[in-house]
Amino acid sequence: MRNEFALIDAIVEGLGDRATGDWVSVGPGDDAAVIKATPGLAQVASIDTLLPDVHFPAAAPAQLIGYRALMVSFSDLAAMRAAPRYCLVSLSMDETQGAAWVASLACGMADAARELGVYVCGGNLTRGPLNIAVSVHGEVEHQHLLRRSEGQPGQQLSVTGVLGAAAACVRTGQMLPVDPKALTPLQHAYYRPQARFDVSAMVQAASAGLDISDGLSQDLAHLCAASGCGAALQSLSIPIGAGATLEDALFGGDDYELLVASNEALPGAYIIGVLTAEPGLTLDGAPFAAKGFDHFGNDQ
C-alpha cells in the first residue's frame, strides 16, 4: 500500500475541481482550509459518520459510497434551510481499501459536491477500521433558519417527496450486487439520495422542520419533542415510493426528504397530518409508537 501522503494525493486528484475554488481561499495542503464567509450570514455546521454495513454495504462500489456520504451529510444543512458551501472529510481505512478504492471514493464525493456546488476543501487520513466522517458547512440568514422547535399545534405537517424507497431497497436485500451505471429505482433511492436544497421555495412558508433520516415516525417524534406538541397522521396521505410500503415510510429511514410544519399548504409538498396540542403520535386516530434507526437500541 502506498504511504499516507501518496494516498492523500490520490484523493485530491480524485476530487479534481472540487478541492478548491470560489469562496475557498486555501484548500488541501496546509494545516487548515480557509474559507471566505458571506458578510451578514450565519455559519451552519454539522458532522456525520458513515460506517460499513451500517450506513452502506462494505462491498458497494466506492464511488457510490462517496456520493452517498456527502449527500446524506449535507442533508442536515438543507434541513436548516441553509445554503451549502464546503465540507471536510476524515477518512479511516486499512489494507482492505487501496489507492484505487480511495480515488474512486473521492470521485463519488466530487460528483455530489459538483451537484451541490460545494468544495471538499480539507480532510484527514488515518489507518484504522473503515470510517468516513464528514463535517458539512453552509450559510444562512438568521431569520431564514428552519428550526425543529418552532412547530405549533394546528399546523399542517408536510413532506417534500415520496418516502420509503431507500428502506425498501434495504429490506428486500437489493443493495448488492449493484452496477453504478445501471441502478434500479430502489437502488437509486438508496445510493443517490438528494439533499433537498432545491425545495427552498416550497418550504419558504414553513415554521419548523428537519430532514427524514431515521424514518418518518422517529424524526416526527423529534420535531414534536422539540416543539412541545404531538401529531396526528393520516396513512392515506403519506406519499409512498414505488416498491415501498407504509411500514418502510414510517419506520425505514434514509429518505432525506424534509418534514415541515406550516400554517398554510405548501405548493408541491404532500400534506400528511397535523400537529396537535396533545403529546404523542396517532395514525388514523390510533396511538402508535415512533420507531426508527437507533444505533444503540436493542430492537433493531
Next chain:
Amino acid sequence: MRNEFALIDAIVEGLGDRATGDWVSVGPGDDAAVIKATPGLAQVASIDTLLPDVHFPAAAPAQLIGYRALMVSFSDLAAMRAAPRYCLVSLSMDETQGAAWVASLACGMADAARELGVYVCGGNLTRGPLNIAVSVHGEVEHQHLLRRSEGQPGQQLSVTGVLGAAAACVRTGQMLPVDPKALTPLQHAYYRPQARFDVSAMVQAASAGLDISDGLSQDLAHLCAASGCGAALQSLSIPIGAGATLEDALFGGDDYELLVASNEALPGAYIIGVLTAEPGLTLDGAPFAAKGFDHFGNDQ
C-alpha cells in the same frame, strides 16, 4: 447500554457550559449548529481523527482522551495563526465504552474547550469501532494567516517550545498506568498538549509555519516542500525536553509546538537552523532523511 439519544444527553451534560454560548446561536439538538461569524474575518477549518492505540491508549482515562483529542485537533488552527471558535465531534463507539465513559470523555473535552475559549456545539454518535473525529473551526484576518508555503531561503527556523517529551513518554512505555490527578512530567507532555494560541505575539513576525505533530524532521520536510527550499539544522540548538532525546525531538511527534520561518529572531522562540536554497535537510552539515509518523508506512 442506554440508547443513542440517552448517550447524546450524557455527552451534552458532560460538556456543561461548553455546548453553547457567546457566538453559538444554535447548539446541540437541531439538525446543525449555527454560529455567528465575525464580519471581515475568514473562516479556518480542519478535521482530525483519533484512534485507540494509535493516537491514545485505549485503556487511558476517558477524560484525558477527550482533552487530548480537542487540543491536538485545534493545534492545526494555532498553526494557521487563527483564533479558535468552535468544534464538532463525531464519535463512534461500541459496548466497550458505556455512558460513564462517554460522560467522562465529554468532561475532558469541556476542560480543553474552556481553556481554549471554544464550544463543542455539534456532534454525532454511531455504534462502531472506537473513533473520535473532531472538526475544528476558527477565524483569522486573511493577511494574518500563517501558511506553510511562504518560507524563503536564508530565513531563520524557530520552534516555540521544547520538543520530544511526548515521544519520550511513548518510547519509554509510560503512557499507562496513568492517574489524571498525578501526571508525571512526560505524561503531562503526552496527555496535556497545548495548542499554541498563546504565542501569537511570539510568531507575529513569522513568514511561514506549521505545528509539529508528526516529528520535527517530517513537519520541517512539509514546510520545505511547500516553500520550495531545504533546511539546515544545528543539533545543539534544538531545545529538547527533560527526559527526551534528540531522536525523540527529530522523529517522535506529538509536540504541537509551532515551527516557523522568519527574517528576524522571534522573542522567546528557539532558533534551530535556517532555510536553504538547496532542497533536502541537513543536520550539523550532514544530509539526513525526514522520518516521522506515517499511518501507511511500512517502517513504523
